[in-house]
Amino acid sequence: MSIEIKAPTFPESVADGTVATWHKKPGEAVKRDELIVDIETDKVVLEVVAPADGSIAEIVKGEGETVLSNEVIARFAEGAVAAAPAAAATPAAEAKPAAAPAEKLVNPAARKLAEENNVNTAAVSGTGKDGRVLKEDVANHLKSAPAATPAVAAPAPAPIEAAGERVEKRVPMTRLRKRIAERLLEASSTTAMLTTFNEVNMKPVMDLRAKYKDQFEKVHNGTRLGFMSFFVKAAAEALRRFPVVNASIDNNDIVYHGYQDIGVAVSTDKGLVVPVLRNTENMSLAGIENAIRDFGLRARDGKLGIEEMSGGTFTITNGGVFGSLLSTPILNLPQSAILGMHKIQERPMAVNGKVEILPMMYLALSYDHRLLDGKDAVQFLVTIKDLLEDPARLLLEI
Known part of the structure; x- marks a missing residue:
C-alpha cells in the first residue's frame, strides 16, 4: 500500500520550508514513528516521522528543496520490507543471535540524541513501554559512560591540513540564520x-x-x-x-x-x-x-x-x-x-x-x-x- 508523505501544516506566519535532512534512503527499512526527514522553516525545525512500518518508495523533494504546507515530499510503501528481513533472518537465526537488538523500539528524539553523540541504541536500556528507548535513557547512558567519548573522538584530529594551506569552506546559510539576518537588518533600518x-x-x-x-x-x-x-x-x-x-x-x-x-x-x-x-x-x-x-x-x-x-x-x-x-x-x-x-x-x-x-x-x-x-x-x-x-x-x- 502506497502512502503520500506530506510536509506538516505550516502556520500563517510561515510561508514555506526547506528539506533539511533525509534520515532514510529509498528502500531502507523504517519503523512506525521513526524520524525520516527534517524540514527547516525560518523559525523551527519540524520533524516528519514514518506513518507505518515499511520503506520510502520515492523521494519527491530532495534536500535543499523548498516545500509548501501539506505538499507531498515522498511516497511511502507500507510493509514493503517487512518480509525481506524475516526471510533473510530465518536461515541464520541461530548463527546470528545478535540481530535481536536491532528490533529495539527507539523514540525519534532518542535516536536523534544518540546519533549526535555516536551512541549505539542497542547498548541503551529502554525504560519506556515495551522496552522503548526514550531520550532520557540516552542521556543517562551518556552520563554513566563519560569515558567512551574520548575514545571515539580520538581519531578525529587525523585529517590535519598541511602547513601553509589556505583552506576555505562554503556552506549555504540555513533558513533560520537567513531569517535572523533579515530581522536584524529590518530592526536596524526601520527603527530609531x-x-x-x-x-x-x-x-x-x-x-x-x-x-x-x-x-x-x-x-x-x-x-x-x-x-x-x-x-x-x-x-x-x-x-x-x-x-x-x-x-x-x-x-x-x-x-x-x-x-x-x-x-x-x-x-x-x-x-x-x-x-x-x-x-x-x-x-x-x-x-x-x-x-x-x-x-x-x-x-x-x-x-x-x-x-x-x-x-x-x-x-x-x-x-x-x-x-x-x-x-x-x-x-x-x-x-x-x-x-x-x-x-x-x-x-x-x-x-x-x-x-x-x-x-x-x-x-x-x-x-x-x-x-x-x-x-x-x-x-x-x-x-x-x-x-x-x-x-x-x-x-x-x-
Whole structure:
C-alpha cells in the first residue's frame, strides 16, 4: 500500500520550508514513528516521522528543496520490507543471535540524541513501554559512560591540513540564520534604535538566593532558583508601570498591550530563538524558572513549537552567560524595547563614602525612539535596577 508523505501544516506566519535532512534512503527499512526527514522553516525545525512500518518508495523533494504546507515530499510503501528481513533472518537465526537488538523500539528524539553523540541504541536500556528507548535513557547512558567519548573522538584530529594551506569552506546559510539576518537588518533600518545603560548591584539578589535556594528547591520539587526569574519579575513590574515600553507601533497606530508577555532569548546551535513567557505578571518565580528550563531543553533539541515563539511584548537577552561585559542588544520587532543582561563582575564601588567590592552587572536597554522618549526609557531601566537592588519591592509592589 502506497502512502503520500506530506510536509506538516505550516502556520500563517510561515510561508514555506526547506528539506533539511533525509534520515532514510529509498528502500531502507523504517519503523512506525521513526524520524525520516527534517524540514527547516525560518523559525523551527519540524520533524516528519514514518506513518507505518515499511520503506520510502520515492523521494519527491530532495534536500535543499523548498516545500509548501501539506505538499507531498515522498511516497511511502507500507510493509514493503517487512518480509525481506524475516526471510533473510530465518536461515541464520541461530548463527546470528545478535540481530535481536536491532528490533529495539527507539523514540525519534532518542535516536536523534544518540546519533549526535555516536551512541549505539542497542547498548541503551529502554525504560519506556515495551522496552522503548526514550531520550532520557540516552542521556543517562551518556552520563554513566563519560569515558567512551574520548575514545571515539580520538581519531578525529587525523585529517590535519598541511602547513601553509589556505583552506576555505562554503556552506549555504540555513533558513533560520537567513531569517535572523533579515530581522536584524529590518530592526536596524526601520527603527530609531537607541541604547541606554545602567548598572545594578547584584549582592541583594545573590544573598537572597544563597539564603533560600535549598529550601526553594525542596518546596518546588527540585526547581532551582536562578537569576533570570528575578529579572523577568522586575521587568514585568516595570512594564506595568511604564505601559509605553510594553507597546508597539503598527503603521500609524500605537498598540498598548494589557499583558506582559516576555520573550527570553535562547542560543542554539542553529541560531537564536526567543520563546515567550505568557502573562508573566501572574507567574511565580518557580513557574518562570520551570518554563525557562523547559524552553532551553526543547530549544536545544529543536522541539519548540512556532506558537511558543510568536508574539511577545518585551524581550530579555543574557549575553553574560558567554562572558559579555557590555553590549547593545538589537530590537526584536515589532517590540519597542529589549533588555540586555551581562556578566556579573566584582568591582570597587563607592558606598557611603567607603570603597567596597561588589558584584556589579551592566544593564542595557535598547528602545525605539520613535515611540519611547529618553525619559521613559531611563526611568524604566532605573525601576528594574531599584527592584533588583531591593527584592522586597517585588513582593510589596513599591
